[in-house]
Amino acid sequence: MVHLSASSLLLAAGILPNLALGAGLDTAAVALGKLYFGTATDNPELTDTAYVTQLNNTNDFGQITPGNSQKWDATEPTQNTFTFTNGDTIAKLAEANGQKLRCHNLVWHNQLPSWVTSGTWTNATLVAALKNHITNVVTHYKGQCYAWDVVNEALNEDGTYRTSLWYETIGEAYLPIAFATAAAADPDVKLYYNDYNIEYSGSKATAAANIVKLIQSYGVKIDGVGLQAHFIVGSTPSKSNQASTMATYTALGVEVAITELDIRMTLPSTDALLAQQSTDYSNTVGACVETEGCVGVTIWDWTDKYSWVPSTFSGQGAACPWDENYAKKPAYTGILTALGGTATATSTTTSATGGSTTSTTTTSSSTSTSTGVAAHWGQCGGSGWTGPTVCATGYTCTYSNAWYSQCL
Ligand code: G3I
Numbered sequence: 001m002v003h004l005s006a007s008s009l010l011l012a013a014g015i016l017p018n019l020a021l022g023a024g025l026d027t028a029a030v031a032l033g034k035l036y037f038g039t040a041t042d043n044p045e046l047t048d049t050a051y052v053t054q055l056n057n058t059n060d061f062g063q064i065t066p067g068n069s070q071k072w073d074a075t076e077p078t079q080n081t082f083t084f085t086n087g088d089t090i091a092k093l094a095e096a097n098g099q100k101l102r103c104h105n106l107v108w109h110n111q112l113p114s115w116v117t118s119g120t121w122t123n124a125t126l127v128a129a130l131k132n133h134i135t136n137v138v139t140h141y142k143g144q145c146y147a148w149d150v151v152n153e154a155l156n157e158d159g160t161y162r163t164s165l166w167y168e169t170i171g172e173a174y175l176p177i178a179f180a181t182a183a184a185a186d187p188d189v190k191l192y193y194n195d196y197n198i199e200y201s202g203s204k205a206t207a208a209a210n211i212v213k214l215i216q217s218y219g220v221k222i223d224g225v226g227l228q229a230h231f232i233v234g235s236t237p238s239k240s241n242q243a244s245t246m247a248t249y250t251a252l253g254v255e256v257a258i259t260e261l262d263i264r265m266t267l268p269s270t271d272a273l274l275a276q277q278s279t280d281y282s283n284t285v286g287a288c289v290e291t292e293g294c295v296g297v298t299i300w301d302w303t304d305k306y307s308w309v310p311s312t313f314s315g316q317g318a319a320c321p322w323d324e325n326y327a328k329k330p331a332y333t334g335i336l337t338a339l340g341g342t343a344t345a346t347s348t349t350t351s352a353t354g355g356s357t358t359s360t361t362t363t364s365s366s367t368s369t370s371t372g373v374a375a376h377w378g379q380c381g382g383s384g385w386t387g388p389t390v391c392a393t394g395y396t397c398t399y400s401n402a403w404y405s406q407c408l
Contacts, residue, residue, distance in 0.1 A: 024057065024058075024059020024060045025037040025059075025060045025332075025335055025336060025339060025341070026058060026059060026061055026063070027059050027060075027341075028340055029062070029296065029297065029339050030062060031339075031340070032289060034288070034289075034295060034296050034297075034339075035063075035100065035296045036062040036063035036099075036100050036295075036297075036298075037060065037062060037063070037296060037297050037335075038061050038063025038099065038100065038102065038296065038297070039055070039060075039061050039063075039064060039065070039298060039299050039300075039301060040065040040066070040067040040104075040260065040298060040299070041055055041064055041065070041066065041067060041090060041306075042066070042067040042069070042306065043066075043068070043069050043086045043089055043090065045301075045306045050326060051303065051305070051306070051326070054303075055093075055302070056093075056097050058097055058098060060302075061302070062098075062099055062100060063094075063099055063100040063101070063102060063146070063296060063298060064090060064093070064094040064097075064099050064100075064101055064102070065101070065102040065103075065104050065259070065260075065298050066087055066090040066091075066101075066104060067300070067301065067308070068086075068111070069089070069090060070087040070103055070104055070137070070141075071104070071105060071108065071110075071111040072107075072111060072112050072116065072133060073111045073112060074086060074087065074111075075087060075133075075136075076113065076136070076137070077113045078113070078115060079115050079129070080132065082136050082137070082140070084141075091141065091144050095144070100146040101141075101145050101146060102145070102146055102257075102259065102298060103144075103146075103147065103148045103149070103189075104148075104152075104259075105148070105150070105152040106133070106134050106137060106138070106148060106149065106152075106182060107134070107150060107166060107174070108151075108152040109162060109166070110153075112165070116129070117165065121165070121169050122169070123169055123170055123171075126166075126169045126170055127174075130166070130170075130174065130178060131177070134178060134181040134185065135181055135185050138181075138182050138185035138189070139186070142185065142186040142189070143188075145189050146189070146190060147189060147190035147191070147192050147223070147224060148182055148186075148189055148191055148192065149192050149193075149194035149259070150178050150179050150182050150191045150192060150193065150222075151175055151178050151179070151193055151194070151211075152194045152195070153194070153195050154166075154167070154175065154193070155198070155207050155208065155211075156204075157197060157203075157204055158203050158204070159202075159203035159204050159206055159207030160207070172214065175193075175211060175215060176214065176215050176220045179220045179221060179222055180220045180221075183220065183221045190223040190224055191221055191222055191223050191224070192222075192223065192224040192225065192226045192259075193211050193212065193222060193224075193225055193226065194225075194226030194228065194259055195227075195228060196228040196229070196230050198225070198227060198245070199227040199229050199237060199242050199245060199258075200242060200245055201241060201244065201245050205245050205248065208225060208249070209225075209248055209249060209252060212225060212249065212252045212254055213252065216253075222254060223254055223255060224255045224256060224295075225249040225254055225256050225257075226257055226260075227242075227256060227257070227259060228258075228259050228260035228261075229259070229261040229262075229284055230260060230261075230264075231262070231263040231264070231284070232263065232264055233263050233264065233265040233273055233276050234265075234273075234276050234280070236280040236283060239283040239284075239286050239287045239290075240287075242283065242284060242287035243287040243290045243291055246287060246288070246291040246294055247291065249293075250291065250292070250294075255294070255295050256288075256291065256293055256294045256295070257294060257295050257297070257298070258284060258288050258294070258296070258297040258298060259298050260299075260300040261284060261285075261297060261298065261299045261300060262299060262300045262301075262307060262309065262320055263277050263280045263281060263284075263331070264307075264309045264313060264316045264317060265277060265316065265319070266315055266316055267315055267316060267318060269318040269393070271373050271392045271393060273318075274318075274330045274331070274373060274393065275330055275372060275373045277318075277329070277330065277331050277334075278330035278331045278334030278373075278390075279334060280334075281331040281335050281338070282334035282335065282337060282338040283338075284297075285297055285334075285335050285338040285339060286338040289338060289339065289340070297335075299320060299321060300319075300320075301320055302320055302321060302322050303320050303322040303324060303326055304317060304319065304320045304322065304323050305323075305324040305325075305326070307319050307320050321335060330372075330390045333389060333390050372387065372388035372390075373388055373391065373392050395408060396408060
């Protein structure tokens with residue numbers, strides 16, 4: 001006689017398991033003294049109700065960043081004509097949820113409208129246009145933003161200034177001018193310099209620190225350095241290097257934040273890549289945890305479904321902590337564990353057979369520090385279990401009894 005476990009019987013009866021939303025990345029971050037754990041989002045995704053349900057999950061997200069709708073092309077498409085509709089949609093959503101808003105961004109070389117890129121500028125006319133843009137946008141969002149990314153990506157990889165319209169026409173003074181204008185429009189909002197590849201020691205990180213010093217040398221306020229952290233699985237800087245690089249910024253009297261974290265891989269994803277990704281996420285979040293002046297972490301959207309990565313890096317993707325079907329990946333557990341959270345496997349089984357719907361929610365908890373992945377049939381939970389609590393792709397951690405959950 002074949003013995004079937006309770007979970008096998010449920011599956012055999014057509015009862016479909018799915019992972020329920022658990023608590024939560026922001027809850028854990030705040031418990032550690034951080035201000036938030038958050039995510040970027042974008043207006044087109046807000047028509048997806050399942051997506052919005054998780055975006056609204058304040059256990060996971062205490063902060064939101066608009067991925068596109070506060071940029072220059074969105075807010076001032078025609079000179080001195082401002083459109084805030086899409087940015088306001090996201091600001092209102094954050095406000096309704098009680099989520100902090102990181103505002104992004106004021107001055108960048110990308111996503112500029114053609115009147116800026118094709119205009120004929122002198123130093124004086126471009127400074128006037130820059131000040132007008134910043135004053136209008138910051139004034140509109142005054143009181144709504146925790147922080148503004150005032151200047152975004154001003155540096156080349158070797159630490160020299162990027163030859164943007166801003167730098168070529170105004171010189172490095174465009175940076176303190178931008179920060180001073182933002183500070184005048186909203187004295188209370190935190191003002192950040194934001195860039196990528198400044199999360200680890202090297203010429204670019206040194207140059208970012210020099211930008212902080214430059215702005216301070218003008219007697220102008222700068223409050224933070226945003227570390228974007230667009231990384232590649234298996235190639236992320238060590239936790240200690242990330243923490244020591246954060247320390248070089250905080251030593252200048254500014255805070256830091258991880259502002260756009262995602263960790264991409266060459267597709268297809270494998271269990272090994274997902275496990276490495278979990279470790280990589282854990283290291284970056286862990287560096288923030290270890291750094292008193294690191295106020296929070298933002299992922300650059302939470303689901304692979306809406307990640308910017310595949311359209312930019314051909315053949316790469318799977319960069320977010322949730323997959324394209326909104327299932328949590330091992331990276332979720334890696335982040336939660338780094339935040340000191342308890343790895344909790346919650347499974348919900350729902351049956352809609354026989355005209356009635358039964359719902360059974362079972363929870364198994366452990367304080368596992370493992371970031372591994374359990375294979376099909378492997379143990380993934382139970383009282384005293386310290387092994388992996390996440391199952392390989394395609395399998396669900398399913399409760400059997402108080403001492404044993406299994407990947408089925
Ligand atoms: O708005 C147009 C739409 O009218 C058009 O039909 C469509 C067709 O492709 O394009 C739309 O614009 C796209 C825009 O996002 C808004 O969806 C652009 O093509 C697309 O290139 C743009 O990508 C954004 C990218 O910045 C631009 O550089 C990503 O969504 C956004 O996530 C990304 O975010 C940046 C941060 O701001 C700064 N750090 C790097 C990060 C990733 O690139």
